Amino acid sequence: MTKKGLGKGLKALIPPVPLADDENKDIQWIDVTYIQPNENQPRRNIDKEKLAELAVSIKEHGVVQPIIVRKLAENRYEIVAGERRWRACHLAEINRIPAIIKDYTSQQVSEIALIENIQREDLNPIEEAWAFKTLIEEYSLTQEELARKVGKSRPYIANSLRLLNLPGEIKSLLSEGRLTTGHARALLSIEDEEQQKSMAYRIIDEKLSVRQVEEIVAQTPLESQVPGENGTPTSTKQKSKNTKIDPVINQIEDRLQTHFGTKVQLKYQKGKGKIEINYYSDEELDRLVEIILDEHSA
Incomplete structure (x- = not known):
């Protein structure tokens, strides 16, 4: 590589x-x-x-x-x-x-x-995130400036910094390599800390893929999730297996998530709908508003 x-x-x-x-x-x-x-x-x-x-x-x-x-x-x-x-x-x-x-x-x-x-x-992902945070805070750098200095994209920096919002226990699992960065980013979508920890250990025990975790988080409340065959999530509230997600919608969501550096959901219904952009702190909200306004004025 x-x-x-x-x-x-x-x-x-x-x-x-x-x-x-x-x-x-x-x-x-x-x-x-x-x-x-x-x-x-x-x-x-x-x-x-x-x-x-x-x-x-x-x-x-x-x-x-x-x-x-x-x-x-x-x-x-x-x-x-x-x-x-x-x-x-x-x-x-x-x-x-x-x-x-x-x-x-x-x-x-x-x-x-x-x-x-x-x-x-x-560096493990948490060491890298702390280094980014230190440079930004000590030298008053923007994420864009730091991205240029270290040769990464701004969304990469933003996603890295979000990992520091995880509970210490999960950050340790990530530092030890027991969870991947993809798993950790999926866990950030869970608001309750205890549920985050529960899912983290379920990922390890059942060897869940990042995609499986994203499906669990997106489709069902954590309390109602029980493991199915091969680690595939099942739930009394889970969407029908026959429900198909338009690959074009998935592609658009992926592009938006890369651009904004956070989870984005596109709810599309025959030419109308809404876009939901997740944020996890006041600072991240400020960052997203700045991105949107800068593009609007460009």
Whole structure:
């Protein structure tokens, strides 16, 4: 699976530098004790087994690519990119690490750390959402501005931020990989927190697909749902199995949901009907109103 470009990507911010300290004056060897991690590093969990493997490799072959740091004070540096290499050096009991010193602002450091992790797919969905929220709040960025900086669409940013509205228990399941982002987004359509949790564990126990969960949430009150064959939802209040949803309506709903970054339902009846756009906070309502008004005035 190929990764799509993130704006201009890290290469535009941090050009790759070959490691040859005798030939490249930009590289300096810094005592590992002079270096500290970025406190706004979005990745909260580092795989200890993979870190140990990296330490063994570094012990045998050295650090192939220098880390990037910024100077805070005399003999004090903060990591911009390369925290795993720095931690592995500690683990391998290596005293000095090759580094390139850059004059970055705090905002640039946070942006680069986020982009680096997104490109490596190192972040779980909740870590990524918190990183987006931190950048937006600390540096007064709009979702559109942040989307451009990290090379994502605005709906992607909006959908990611919505995950933070889930109960802590469900966020943990998502962080652990027991639920997918698609499952979590479907759970956001359930207003009652206990019902959200109940459905979350039902997804895990019955291995429900995202589509099955969406059908359950859209068609029946949670209290009346009982599992059927192969995890297919059944209910005394469920719509008839013969009810067919127009694929054109489904396609329109999908386009609207992608555009607005939230759940949209189109209720169509022979040339008339209504469009329902869901929102889950006052801030999200403001965002939706801004999108609609901006398009109307364009």
